[in-house]
Amino acid sequence: MEQSTLIAVTHKLIHAFTHPQMYNLNDTIVAVSSPTSDKAVIVRITGPDTIEVCRRTFSPPISEDKAGLFRGTVAVDAGLNTDAKLYLFWAPRSYTGEDLAEIHIYTSDAVTETLMTQLLRKGIRMAGPGEFTARAYLNGKIDLTQAEAVNEIVTSSNMLQLTAAEKLLSGQLAKTTDQIRSQLLDCLGLIEAGLDFSGEDIEIITVDEAVKKITDIKQKLQQLLAGSIRYESVIDLPAVGIAGAPNAGKSSLLNRLLDQPRSIVSDQSKTTRDVLTGRLSLTHCQCVLFDCAGLIQNPENILDELAQRAAIEALQNSSLVIFCVDISKDHWAEDLSIRQLVEPKILIPVVTKSDLLSEQLLANRLNELNELFAGRFLSTSAKTGAGLEPLRDIIDAKLIEKFEIPPTSAVVLTARHRQAVTEAVENTEQAINELKASNDEVAAMMLRAAYQHISNIDQHIDEKILDSIFSRFCIGK
Numbered sequence: 001m002e003q004s005t006l007i008a009v010t011h012k013l014i015h016a017f018t019h020p021q022m023y024n025l026n027d028t029i030v031a032v033s034s035p036t037s038d039k040a041v042i043v044r045i046t047g048p049d050t051i052e053v054c055r056r057t058f059s060p061p062i063s064e065d066k067a068g069l070f071r072g073t074v075a076v077d078a079g080l081n082t083d084a085k086l087y088l089f090w091a092p093r094s095y096t097g098e099d100l101a102e103i104h105i106y107t108s109d110a111v112t113e114t115l116m117t118q119l120l121r122k123g124i125r126m127a128g129p130g131e132f133t134a135r136a137y138l139n140g141k142i143d144l145t146q147a148e149a150v151n152e153i154v155t156s157s158n159m160l161q162l163t164a165a166e167k168l169l170s171g172q173l174a175k176t177t178d179q180i181r182s183q184l185l186d187c188l189g190l191i192e193a194g195l196d197f198s199g200e201d202i203e204i205i206t207v208d209e210a211v212k213k214i215t216d217i218k219q220k221l222q223q224l225l226a227g228s229i230r231y232e233s234v235i236d237l238p239a240v241g242i243a244g245a246p247n248a249g250k251s252s253l254l255n256r257l258l259d260q261p262r263s264i265v266s267d268q269s270k271t272t273r274d275v276l277t278g279r280l281s282l283t284h285c286q287c288v289l290f291d292c293a294g295l296i297q298n299p300e301n302i303l304d305e306l307a308q309r310a311a312i313e314a315l316q317n318s319s320l321v322i323f324c325v326d327i328s329k330d331h332w333a334e335d336l337s338i339r340q341l342v343e344p345k346i347l348i349p350v351v352t353k354s355d356l357l358s359e360q361l362l363a364n365r366l367n368e369l370n371e372l373f374a375g376r377f378l379s380t381s382a383k384t385g386a387g388l389e390p391l392r393d394i395i396d397a398k399l400i401e402k403f404e405i406p407p408t409s410a411v412v413l414t415a416r417h418r419q420a421v422t423e424a425v426e427n428t429e430q431a432i433n434e435l436k437a438s439n440d441e442v443a444a445m446m447l448r449a450a451y452q453h454i455s456n457i458d459q460h461i462d463e464k465i466l467d468s469i470f471s472r473f474c475i476g477k
Helices: 005-020 048-055 108-118 132-139 144-155 159-169 174-195 207-224 250-258 302-316 333-341 361-372 388-403 415-436 440-458 463-470
Strands: 029-032 040-046 069-077 082-088 100-106 239-244 276-281 286-292 320-324 347-352
Touching: 029 108, 029 132, 029 388, 040 048, 040 108, 048 082, 048 100, 048 108, 069 108, 082 108, 100 108, 132 250, 144 174, 144 440, 174 207, 174 440, 207 415, 207 440, 239 250, 239 302, 250 276, 250 320, 250 347, 250 388, 320 333, 320 388, 333 361, 347 361, 347 388, 415 440
Parallel strands: 239 286, 239 320, 320 347
Antiparallel strands: 029 040, 040 100, 069 082, 082 100, 276 286
16 A cells, blocks of 8 residues: 555545534644645644644744744654744734744645654544544634634635635624524513512513513514525536527637636537536626537437437526527527527627628628517627627626625624524514413513524534534644
């Protein structure tokens, strides 16, 4: 077995045996926290033995009480040292709230694996997924919603997702839920005080006053749901399809937008049969751009029919469709008829092959097309690149608009958060109904349930749920 394979297996075994102790803060843990493809490697260590491990690994000697940056060498193996930078952060002024060190080296995967093996032999263990952030949470450096945001920032695949994750990291959700939780506790206290004096002629709070307070809380919870960013809505990359008649220039447009020969380009029609995709990076987000078979009104054979069916299904499921019309043609009856085959959520009409016409003829035909299709076409040329930057900007703007990102003041809710808030809304509704029916004890129980659901958003919850949250992290974060 090769050394790299052996080390990888060893790491997995270490994690398998130590994962049940993931929340044991007495351990010192280590992991590579930089991307595996990056030559600038960051090895992160945290826990009670961090400084001692660094003293046994790093040269020159580390000052007793000095944090910050140290330049020197790290002992990779017997007789092998490499230049390194060591960043030390003393507890509690670190990310994890514990002593924390980062060793920065420029090296190969083999050297990194050897260094990790040496560190693990010094009595520390491999960190589990998300264990550094879990320690930051358990040591009170961040709340649970901010811990979740760390992973979303690391794994974000578009600007919308990154922006939403940064909002979650800001802690605005925790501040909002803390206010609601305080109001719930205040109202619950008044109702339970009334229960304590139920046998005496003392009224702590009237039913109408209690109903008014709980109704106000319920409305705030509903506003939190209605005015929040649904995090899951910005995770998946939106799909943008290119549609049009055979030989309308779709494949050339795809290749030019992606800046790579993803689709076969030919003067012969029907050369594209399958749905071909590529990732398109725009100013504010990314999307999956795809080209599919040219649309035809009456498929001639089974292959045409299957290609047509796949194309229409892909276009109907896309977020946006670029509808291409070859402006060099003399008439567009075919294009007009196939336009009716798809009803996209958003349509961007473009003309292709504009480089084949004179400026005056191009302007005249654009006017004809705009009137015929009752729309406004954008002129493009895959050959010269004309109109492609405006097309990119339009796609970007339309996708941003489709996601309907709320104002910057809005909070972000993940599926877990939304479930907690939704259940709290149901609990407050039940509490109101029970109060009106003079069932004060049941109403108090419903308010306690609502309080618990809201508390679970950013406070300590069942360890199984914590494990589920942090297991989605990559190791080293």
